[in-house]
Amino acid sequence: MLRNLILLLAGIAFILAYKPELRVRLYARESWISSVFLSENSTRGLESIHLRLKNRHNVEYFGNISIGTPKQNFTVIFDTGSSNTWFPSSHCPKSNLACQMHRRYDSSRSSSYIPDGRNFTLWYGAGNVHGYLSQDTVHFAGAKLQGLIFGETLIQQNFEFHSVTFDGLVGLSLGVLAWKNSTPFLKLLCSQNLVEKCIFSVYLQQASANESKGGEIIFGGFDESRFKGNLHFVPITNSNYWKLKISEVFVNSKKISGETDALLDTGTTQILMPQKTYDNLLKLLPFEMEGGNYILSCQSKIMPEVKLVIGGKSFYLTPDDYLVEANYGKRNGCITNFAPIKQNFWVLGDIFLWRYYTVFDATAKRIGLAEAVIDTN
């Protein structure tokens, strides 16, 4: 009898302690902008890169989230490169078409709204986002996250916000330049014990020419069916960023970079690297000359693999990963989804995340990587 009771109590304790993983389905859509959110200068000090060519491999990945009571629905980008969260405000001026074209948060319709009112501006290389802070409950994947301080945006300047599908942005970084007296999304989620482990994992499917698939972000766990072999964990190099150390980079057998930091950034499509490294890389890619222009071949057979050595393990990017068809006026050719930045670190964007399933572990301050299973359905 006593034994049964103990078993029963243990069972109840288990049920109470058990927290499901929170799975958020991600949708993908082609985008004309390559890396809008790369470049919050106050946060990351980066410059924005705009590809002038039509680039079908620019993709935005977004998921559903709701705010307030009753719920107001939005689509958001989950950005591992920044810490702050924002949504368009119902108070944005009528003259702001970009804002009017998206869903807007209306605090007067939410019983769980708590005013804050501080102004904020977030600077991105391609423009800025300005508004004021508010606090409310966020619902996603069946979880209820209370008291998130987020930005209600009144103005989104210059970064082609009208052309993007998503309404807002959720910053999943570790607190890099988070607003004062506010707890960023991930930290808040973990502090309210809504997940068993303070981790999340990212799975992004590569967008094909005609179809953009999507992906999944799991808070509190990861999905072993999405990757091959074991996760390879490496420590993060800065407690505020999802940055790891690359020890060397090779193109064929030629070394183009020694030790460097790299930011894992879901909010960027491309792979960015310091100008000098980029110059080294370009020298090793075969070009064709046409009418005085250098044109990159789309024949992946003749293009090299790029090898990144991370924590003693090699991670490859193949021409199929980095080549993008482009129109050079009269003829077609390819460009790469590599680009230079005026920084001394790399940014590994979606191109890298297509190939490698990624686990972001906030407790152990480490990042786990494993080759993603390519879903051919």
Ligand SMILES: *[C@@H]1O[C@H](CO)[C@@H](O)[C@H](O)[C@H]1NC(C)=O
């Ligand atoms: C960010 O850039 C804007 C203009 O591009 C500048 O006015 C602002 O001071 C910068 N912020 C920081 C923190 O560097």
Ligand SMILES: *[C@@H]1O[C@H](CO)[C@@H](O)[C@H](O)[C@H]1NC(C)=O
């Ligand atoms: C996300 O929201 C859209 C409507 O905005 C809906 O059609 C879709 O089913 C939602 N997806 C999930 C996974 O809830």
Ligand SMILES: *[C@@H]1O[C@H](CO)[C@@H](O)[C@H](O)[C@H]1NC(C)=O
């Ligand atoms: C918000 O999304 C939820 C879940 O996807 C859905 O059940 C609900 O009807 C949506 N509400 C509105 C106002 O669209």
Ligand SMILES: *[C@@H]1O[C@H](CO)[C@@H](O)[C@H](O)[C@H]1NC(C)=O
């Ligand atoms: C906040 O921004 C608004 C414009 O959006 C401005 O009118 C107001 O003066 C600002 N308040 C403070 C305290 O800076």
Ligand SMILES: *[C@@H]1O[C@H](CO)[C@@H](O)[C@H](O)[C@H]1NC(C)=O
């Ligand atoms: C993609 O579209 C092109 C034409 O736009 C077509 O030739 C090709 O078969 C399509 N591929 C797939 C996988 O649907």
